Amino acid sequence: MPIETSKRLTMNIVIVGSGAMGLLFYQQLNTQADVRIKTRSNDNIYKSFTYTDLHGCNTSMQYQTADEAFMKTADIVLICVKSYDVANVVSSIKDSIAENTIIILMHNGMGVIEELNLTTSPKNPIYTLLTTQAARKLAKNHVKHTGIGINQIGPVNNHIGDREILDLLVELSTNDIGFEFCNSITLLQWKKLAINCAVNALTAINNINNGELSAAAYSKIIESITSEVIIVAELEGISLDITETLNTIKTVIKNTSMNSSSMREDVKNKRRTEVSYINGYIHNLGLRHGLLTPENTKLFEQVSNLEANYG
The missing domain is CATH 1.10.1040.10 (N-(1-d-carboxylethyl)-l-norvaline Dehydrogenase; domain 2)
Structure with missing residues (x-):
């Protein structure tokens, strides 16, 4: 079971998906938490990428992949994959995370929630993240931040208390990224x-x-x-x-x-x-x-x- 965030210096966050948005959120969150990226392999290894900010400045960054041991300690799993992959990803990780790990879905479009079949899906708190930020891959290991925007999170299923999620979002926010909570996420x-x-x-x-x-x-x-x-x-x-x-x-x-x-x-x-x-x-x-x-x-x-x- 994940350690309560109040008893740990930082939260543990797993990002599933190393596309443009996954790497952008890694860059924005890694100073606030222990952030690792889940790949198809369960190995614990380090990978590098180049991040280009809105002003064209490049930074070399390194991330650690999430192995099974880290998955079990995750406070948050942020899923940044294509809409048609979300249901399969949720199914594939449900036995690797604790029941109170918060799952946050970030994808384009609608219709994904219907595919999750919430009556049989994990009992974890599930939220949706909507962002108007933009990023693009210039190469396999090079991401460029191309547009500013806002990040809004709202409940989908089994949500935790509003005060708790608000405190969590405040803890994650920095000068580079902020979050808004919205109950009417639909x-x-x-x-x-x-x-x-x-x-x-x-x-x-x-x-x-x-x-x-x-x-x-x-x-x-x-x-x-x-x-x-x-x-x-x-x-x-x-x-x-x-x-x-x-x-x-x-x-x-x-x-x-x-x-x-x-x-x-x-x-x-x-x-x-x-x-x-x-x-x-x-x-x-x-x-x-x-x-x-x-x-x-x-x-x-x-x-x-x-x-x-x-x-």
Whole structure:
């Protein structure tokens, strides 16, 4: 069982996933806790990577991988993997961590929680982390921080007391990273989904950085995509304001202007994308409600066709 944080100088945190966001969070959290990264191997070894900050300054960093012994002491497991891998990761670690280890999920899109089957999943406290930060891999062992943003955490299942989680988030916060706690995380997930629907597929299909979506040529389609998301959200009992949502999308595009979206990077590298959990999620919910979502459906089909035709 993990040692109570009040009795230990630092928390033990395991990050599952050494992609761009996993390494970014490692860089931001490693001064506040003993942070290790879980790889497919259970070995305890050291690995290196280069971190480039928002100003272009490079820092050589080293992290230790999490072996089985460290997994058992983890206070937090932060899962930073693709949406389609989350359920398998949770299943694979559930017997390696203590029952009170907090699991935090960070992924794009929606539909993952349904795949977890919470009636049979671990009894651990499970939270969702939403971030508007951005990072990209310049090489296998080189990550660049490309966009500032906020980090919001909310409960999914078996959550601990609000005071306890608030104290934990304060302990993790530094000048480089801060966290907000939100009980109504589902509303925030829908707001983030609207951003992903408007940005990811368009940048992947047109092979452009996020900032290029600020051009007038994309204004109408972004509004149409967002309108469909808002209508589907309403059918799901979630109320979003069109003007506020579009302004948020514009802000994210501006703040992450130099970023190449994860979906674009997936297409460029001929990897499976998360489009099924983003535009595809809106398409499928629309079908469930008997509603056509032509713009999101078109983007879902276009990205799916790109994947199907990888050479």
